[in-house]
Amino acid sequence: MGIAIEDLAVSYGGTRVIDGLALAIEPGSFFTLLGPSGCGKTTLLRTIAGFVPAERGHLRFGGAEVTHLPPHRRDIGMVFQDYALFPDKTVFENVAYGLRARRHPDAAVKAKVGAALERVGLGHLGARHPAALSGGQRQRVALARALVIQPQVLLMDEPLSNLDAKLRIQVRETIVELQREAKITTVFVTHDREEALAMSDRIGVMNKGRLEQVGSPSQIYREPATGYVADFVGGANLVEVETVTRQAGEIGPIALDGIAITARAPAALTPGRAILVARPEDIIIAEGHAQDALPATVAHRQYLGGKTSYKVTLAGGRVLAVDLQSGAHDRFEPGASVGLVFDPTKTLVLAS
Amino acid sequence: MSAQFRSVWFWFSVLALAILAVFLLYPLLNVLTGSFGGAGGRSGWVILAGDPKYAAAITNTIVLGLAVTLSTTLIGVPLAYFTARFEFPGKGIVAVLPLVTLVIPEVIAAQTWLMMLGNNGFITRWLGARGIDIPSFYGWPGLITVMTFTYYTYIYIGTLAAIRGFDVQLEEAAQSLGTSPSRSRLNVMLPVVLPSVLASALLVFTLVVGNFATATILGSRVPLLSVLTYQAAVAEGGSDPVMQSTLATVSIAMVMIVLFLQRWVVSRGRHEVTQGRGARAQRLRGLAGLATGVLAALLVIVSLLPLGSIVIGAFTVSRGPVMRWGEWTTVHVERLFRIAPDPVLNTLAYSAMATVIGITFSALVSYLIVKKRNVLTPALDYLTALPLALSGTIIGIGLLMSFNTGFLPLTGTASIIVLAYIVRRLPFGIRNASSTLYNIPNSIEEASISLGVPPVATFFKVVLPLMVPAIAAAAVLTWTTTVAELSASIIVYSGGRETMPIQIYKLIDSNLMAQASAYGLVLVAVILIPIIVATRIFKVDLFSSKS
Numbered sequence: 078m079g080i081a082i083e084d085l086a087v088s089y090g091g092t093r094v095i096d097g098l099a100l101a102i103e104p105g106s107f108f109t110l111l112g113p114s115g116c117g118k119t120t121l122l123r124t125i126a127g128f129v130p131a132e133r134g135h136l137r138f139g140g141a142e143v144t145h146l147p148p149h150r151r152d153i154g155m156v157f158q159d160y161a162l163f164p165d166k167t168v169f170e171n172v173a174y175g176l177r178a179r180r181h182p183d184a185a186v187k188a189k190v191g192a193a194l195e196r197v198g199l200g201h202l203g204a205r206h207p208a209a210l211s212g213g214q215r216q217r218v219a220l221a222r223a224l225v226i227q228p229q230v231l232l233m234d235e236p237l238s239n240l241d242a243k244l245r246i247q248v249r250e251t252i253v254e255l256q257r258e259a260k261i262t263t264v265f266v267t268h269d270r271e272e273a274l275a276m277s278d279r280i281g282v283m284n285k286g287r288l289e290q291v292g293s294p295s296q297i298y299r300e301p302a303t304g305y306v307a308d309f310v311g312g313a314n315l316v317e318v319e320t321v322t323r324q325a326g327e328i329g330p331i332a333l334d335g336i337a338i339t340a341r342a343p344a345a346l347t348p349g350r351a352i353l354v355a356r357p358e359d360i361i362i363a364e365g366h367a368q369d370a371l372p373a374t375v376a377h378r379q380y381l382g383g384k385t386s387y388k389v390t391l392a393g394g395r396v397l398a399v400d401l402q403s404g405a406h407d408r409f410e411p412g413a414s415v416g417l418v419f420d421p422t423k424t425l426v427l428a429s
Numbered sequence: 430m431s432a433q434f435r436s437v438w439f440w441f442s443v444l445a446l447a448i449l450a451v452f453l454l455y456p457l458l459n460v461l462t463g464s465f466g467g468a469g470g471r472s473g474w475v476i477l478a479g480d481p482k483y484a485a486a487i488t489n490t491i492v493l494g495l496a497v498t499l500s501t502t503l504i505g506v507p508l509a510y511f512t513a514r515f516e517f518p519g520k521g522i523v524a525v526l527p528l529v530t531l532v533i534p535e536v537i538a539a540q541t542w543l544m545m546l547g548n549n550g551f552i553t554r555w556l557g558a559r560g561i562d563i564p565s566f567y568g569w570p571g572l573i574t575v576m577t578f579t580y581y582t583y584i585y586i587g588t589l590a591a592i593r594g595f596d597v598q599l600e601e602a603a604q605s606l607g608t609s610p611s612r613s614r615l616n617v618m619l620p621v622v623l624p625s626v627l628a629s630a631l632l633v634f635t636l637v638v639g640n641f642a643t644a645t646i647l648g649s650r651v652p653l654l655s656v657l658t659y660q661a662a663v664a665e666g667g668s669d670p671v672m673q674s675t676l677a678t679v680s681i682a683m684v685m686i687v688l689f690l691q692r693w694v695v696s697r698g699r700h701e702v703t704q705g706r707g708a709r710a711q712r713l714r715g716l717a718g719l720a721t722g723v724l725a726a727l728l729v730i731v732s733l734l735p736l737g738s739i740v741i742g743a744f745t746v747s748r749g750p751v752m753r754w755g756e757w758t759t760v761h762v763e764r765l766f767r768i769a770p771d772p773v774l775n776t777l778a779y780s781a782m783a784t785v786i787g788i789t790f791s792a793l794v795s796y797l798i799v800k801k802r803n804v805l806t807p808a809l810d811y812l813t814a815l816p817l818a819l820s821g822t823i824i825g826i827g828l829l830m831s832f833n834t835g836f837l838p839l840t841g842t843a844s845i846i847v848l849a850y851i852v853r854r855l856p857f858g859i860r861n862a863s864s865t866l867y868n869i870p871n872s873i874e875e876a877s878i879s880l881g882v883p884p885v886a887t888f889f890k891v892v893l894p895l896m897v898p899a900i901a902a903a904a905v906l907t908w909t910t911t912v913a914e915l916s917a918s919i920i921v922y923s924g925g926r927e928t929m930p931i932q933i934y935k936l937i938d939s940n941l942m943a944q945a946s947a948y949g950l951v952l953v954a955v956i957l958i959p960i961i962v963a964t965r966i967f968k969v970d971l972f973s974s975k976s
Contacts, residue, residue, distance in 0.1 A: 128875055148878045149887075155879035161872035165894050175880030219876075226880060 078139035078229045078262055079104040080125065085134035087117075087124050094120050095286045097134075103278070104139070105260040107253070111273040111297075112283035113309065119234055121283070122266045126232050127151050138229050154223030154261070156233040160215040162207040168194065168218050169203035175226035193225040194218075197251060213244040217251060224255060231256065231263040237272060249276060270310050274298060282306045300343045304352040304427060313356045314397045320351040320426055331426055334393050336371045339421035350429045357400040359423040362387065362409055363416040370416025373397070375409045389417065437885055438801035445794050446805055449812045451837075453852055456827025457819070461681075463674030463830060473675025482652055487679060490654040493572055494637040494683075498630050500577040505584025506626060508728065511721050512585075513592040516712040518722040522729050526582050529732045532956055534913030535579055535642040536930050537949045540937050541735035542566070542575045543646065544742050544752070544946070551754045571647035576640065578732055580633045587629030591622040631691045635684045639820025641916035642930075646937055654680050655822050655916070662826050662920050670830065677823040684818045739953060742946030750940035761947035771925070772932035773951055779843060779918075779928060780911040783850035788904050790851070791858030792896060796888065798859070799866040800874070813859045816852055821916030824852050829921050841923045849917035854907050861906070865899035866892075902971050905963045909956045929955070 080102040087095040094117045102108045110118040123129040125136065127148030136144045143151050154175075162171050172190045181189070194200045197217040207215055216236055223231060236252070237245045253276050256263050267273055273280050274294040281291045282305075290302040301307035304315045318331050323342040330337035331353055340353060363370050376396065377388040385407040387399045399417065401407075409415060464473040477483045512523050545552045546566040556563055564570060595618055603613035644653045654676055661673035713721055746756035765773070791813075797803075798810050816824065828849055832839035839845040869892060877887040915930040922931055929952045936945035963969040 126875075126879060128878075147883070148875070149881050149883045152881070153879050155876060157872040157876060159870055159872055161870065161876040163873060163877070163891055174877065174882075178881045222876075222880070232879075 080108075080230060080262060080264070081135070081137040081140075082125075083135040083137075085121075085124065085136065086132045087120055087129055088132055089120055089129065093286070095124070098286070098288060100281060100288060100291065102262060102264065104262055106278040107256050107263045107265065107276060109265045109267060109273040109277040109280045110283055111267060111270060111280050111310070113268055116283040117286035118266045118268075118283045120286075122232055122234055122264055125230070125264060126153055126155055152226075152229045154226060154228035154231045156216070156219050156223050156231070156236045158235040158238055160207070160212075160219045160239070162215055162218055162222075164207055166206075167203065168199065168205050168207065168210070171207065171218055172203075172222045172225055175222065179226065189225055190221075193221040196255065197221045211244075212240050213248055216240065216248055220248075220252060220255065224259060224261070227259070228261065231261045233263065233265045235266055235268070237267070238269070245272075252276065274310075282309060284309075299423070301354065301425070301427070302344070304354065304429065307354040307356075307425070307427070311356050312398070313354045314360075316353040316355070316395060316397075317429065318351050318353045318426065319349070320346050321348050322346065323426070328421060333371060334391055334395075336369070338371065338419050338424065340419070340424040340426040341422060342426045344428065346426065346428055352427045352429045354425040354427060355397070355419055356423065357386065357398040358384075358402065359420040360397065360399045361418045361420075362389070362399055362401060363418055364409075365414065365416065367416045367418070370418050373415055373417050375411050375413045375415060378407065378409065378411055380407050389415065438797060439803050439805070441793065442797050442801070442803055442805040442809060445790070445797065445809055446812070448790070449809070452828075452848060453812060453815060453855075456824070456831040457815070459830040460674050460677045460823060460827045463670055464678050473671040473678075476672060477675050477679070483657070483676070486652040486654050486657050486676075487683075489651050490638055490680070491683070493569075493576070493651075493653065494634045496573050497576045497580060497637045498634045500573060501581040501584045501633050502626065502630055504577065504581040504728065505629070506588050508581075508725060509585050509588035509592055511713075511725065513589055514710055515718075515721065516710045517718045517725070519726045520722070523725050526585060526729060526732065529582055529729075532909075532953060532960070533579075533732075533735050534915070534930060534949075534952060534956070535640065536646070536913070536915050536933050536937070537739055537952065538579050538735050539575050539643040539646040540933065540942065540945055540949065541738035541742065542571065543937070544738050544942055545734065546571070546574075549750065549752060549940075549942075551752070554754070567647055568650040572643065572651065575643050575647060576637055579643065580636055582732070583633050583636070584626065584629045587625050587632070588622065591625030592618070595621055627691055627694060631687055634687055635818065635820075638680055638683055639822065639916070641820070641822050641919075642934065646934075654683075655820060658822050658826070659916075659920065662822070662829065673826050674830075677826055680820060681818060681823060688818060736953065739946050739949040742942055743950040745943055745946075747941070747943035750942070752942055761943050762950065764944070765947045765951065769932075772927045772929045772948065773955075775843075775926055776912050776928040776930075776952070776955065779846050779850060780908055782843075782847045783854065783911045784904050784907045786847070787851040787854050787858050787907055788900055791855065791903065792862050792893075792900060795859050795862035795866055796892065799863045800871065800892075814856050817856045821849070821853055821914065821918075822920060825849055825917035825920030828852070828917075840921070843926060845921045846918050846926060846928070849921050850911040850914055853914060853917055854910060857910075858903050858907060861899055861903040862896060865896050869895050898969065901963065901967065901969045905959055905969060905971060908959055912952065912955050 082098060082100040085095055085098040086093065098121070110121060112118045120129055124131055127143070127146060131144050134144070135142060138151070163174065166174070169190055172193055173186050176186045176189060190203070191200065194203055197220055199214060199217055199221070202210065202214065207218065210218065219236070233252070237248055240248060249272060265276065277294055279291060279293055280297045282289045282297060284305050290297060290306045292300070297306065297310050301310060307313040308315055316333060318333060320331060323329065323346040325343065325345045326341065328339060328341045331340045333353065338353070371391065373389040373391050375387055376390045379386040384400050384402045387401065387409065389397050389399055391397065397417070508523070511517065512520065543566065544550055546563070547553065548565065550566070553563060553566075599617045599621070600613050603617045604610060608616060639655060641655045641659060645656045645659065648656060658673055658676040658680065661669040661676060712718070742752070743761055744757050744759060746753040746758045794809055794813060798806050828845055829840065832845060839848065873891055874887050877891045878884060882890060913930055915934060918928055919931050919934060922928070927935070929948050933945045933948045933952070936948070960971070964971060
């Protein structure tokens with residue numbers, strides 16, 4: 078069942094946090110709201126859940142208007158950052174809770190809860206209380222509890238952020254597997270770009286209550302619509318430049334510190350100020366002053382095992398981040414004069 | 430429909446606010462406006478200014494408040510410090526202290542001190558027989574002694590919690606920066622603990638200002654505000670509604686000023702208390718350990734003396750007011766159950782009702798205040814805290830003035846006594862319930878709602894079960910304090926509806942100490958048995974939320 082949002086406005090504590098937002102989420106897809114804290118992604122999720130009232134606009138689940146439906150009648154499953162398990166109830170009773178509220182007969186409850194717990198690998202822990210589980214296990218119980226009722230829509234509010242790095246990846250895989258299997262339309266909120274890229278069918282990058290860009294993970298990463306998206310999703314170098322008229326998709330030279338750099342314009346540009354977007358891994362450091370290379374000085378080096386992160390200073394004083402992966406990637410010493418070569422297909426120029 | 434879903438709680442808030450307006454705000458306004466006199470135009474303030482008796486009562490009340498606040502702080506703070514930071518012989522018995530405040534009703538404390546040190550007391554007589562005359566216990570010596578031992582545990586409990594919560598790493602940091610251990614403690618711990626000490630000290634001050642039982646039993650030579658207020662309210666041959674209001678207003682103002690001062694002091698040095706590593710108790714050895722142990726033990730013994738005296742008093746032969754110490758009988762207790770069990774039954778019935786109604790109301794209102802905030806809940810928050818600033822006497826007078834006649838005549842019924850109990854206990858019930866509610870994350874409720882359970886049903890299925898331990902503790906505490914309640918109920922009760930504390934008060938007034946002791950013994954049992962059952966059998970943690 079798809080989700081359609083039209084002209085949505087939401088206020089929180091007297092201030093408009095979302096204004097005129099529109100979004101369509103495909104039935105059965107995994108949609109991620111990505112953004113920094115305070116960007117409105119959780120508010121949007123809670124508006125979809127019904128815990129935050131919409132001031133204006135429409136919210137539809139599969140064509141049916143739910144804008145003014147109270148949350149307990151929206152048929153949603155929700156997974157929370159702090160698990161929100163009922164501490165006085167056993168794991169089994171936690172998962173059974175929604176089924177009992179729907180007055181399923183005891184035998185059905187037993188079978189469904191058993192299967193749901195089995196599915197998240199906790200079939201043997203039904204009699205325990207949440208306090209006796211690890212963080213990863215708790216979030217699996219929460220997931221089973223939300224999915225066992227076979228909701229129309231599954232909503233997840235940063236469900237992985239209380240877990241440590243290793244568990245995060247494990248639970249992440251469980252979530253994706255279950256979602257693909259059940260084909261439940263899912264809205265997932267996170268501030269972790271890796272999580273978003275790894276799990277989603279589509280991602281909506283949020284900034285100050287607006288959706289900056291909606292697209293597939295590779296679109297978001299490879300073709301950021303704005304400097305903000307490029308920065309947030311990829312930690313890209315953003316450099317202000319001057320541009321001439323460009324067609325959408327046109328590849329051409331851009332002047333930076335007097336050197337012409339080849340960059341692609343994903344969208345049409347008019348003459349004036351623009352932003353050059355170059356990801357650290359899309360820049361290569363060459364020894365000495367190669368032709369067409371941008372002269373720079375190595376300022377700082379951080380050896381990270383598989384790659385080395387450099388900070389290099391341009392002649393104009395700008396500092397860029399460069400990641401080298403292949404070969405002897407840590408061979409440049411701080412202070413060395415080097416030349417930077419930009420990947421012409423991956424370096425972008427965007428309207429500012 | 431979304432608005433409707435939220436408005437269920439909104440209408441509950443309206444209802445709660447209406448109840449508070451009728452039973453708390455309206456009586457309070459009656460008290461405050463009553464001081465300006467009725468149609469006759471006799472202003473209480475003119476009389477107050479004209480009669481030196483009232484000026485003396487105000488001065489005495491302030492002096493007594495300050496003296497007892499000081500003496501309880503001097504006992505309570507060191508005791509808390511030594512208990513928190515040191516191991517010493519006999520430390521275990523100090524742990525029973527919090528129970529002392531609960532178990533010994535004020536009226537019994539005052540009475541038993543009189544049985545020991547009063548004109549006819551066994552210590553007075555024993556010393557007198559050996560040619561030692563001690564000064565009369567009535568007046569200042571008695572007031573300060575009894576109130577000190579009644580109230581120092583409040584300072585002790587408040588300070589102990591603060592010292593236990595203090596992050597010892599701050600002290601270590603100070604030492605690492607080069608100050609000596611004792612200076613580090615003074616520099617770093619004192620500012621962090623001080624707000625809690627001040628808060629407890631304020632509580633003691635307000636309790637002393639509002640104290641009726643001890644003040645009236647021991648203070649015959651020292652006019653005090655609370656006693657004069659009571660006398661104005663129930664004077665033989667006609668009460669004085671104008672003066673009762675005026676005097677009540679004065680004591681409300683007094684408490685308000687102190688409350689404001691405390692806020693101001695605390696806000697000047699605001700500290701964010703970080704929860705850190707608690708200190709390990711150090712073992713005190715040798716003389717220091719022994720001395721600390723003996724002092725602490727002495728304190729506990731003196732605090733518990735009233736309990737021993739009440740047992741002795743209840744079984745001592747008496748002829749009218751004369752106690753024949755050393756001669757034993759069970760006649761007083763037998764008489765109590767055979768001839769006059771009504772005060773016992775009344776107490777049980779009224780307290781049971783007050784506990785059930787009060788706890789239900791507190792649970793609902795704290796849920797609204799903590800979890801379902803709307804435009805009305807701040808008002809609920811303030812109103813429910815209001816009785817903290819009102820003594821029992823004032824609450825009693827307010828209820829009497831409001832429900833004597835008029836739209837809701839309750840005078841002469843049991844309900845006005847139950848009402849007085851509920852109003853007095855309200856702030857504590859609310860505090861108890863809300864501290865638990867703050868620990869229940871909102872997401873748990875939202876999880877339940879998202880699973881298809883409507884909000885009100887969610888409260889009953891998810892929130893209420895988590896509140897049960899706190900509610901049980903609150904119920905026990907409400908029970909133990911309401912069965913001992915005297916100052917409000919003695920104003921609103923009517924003939925035949927005496928409770929045990931009222932009966933004890935009357936008997937003390939007639940100097941019938943043995944019979945008073947018999948009721949006292951039953952009263953202590955009525956308090957102790959639920960505490961023992963709750964803590965030992967149901968493992969209720971009475972002080973988890975520090976109410």
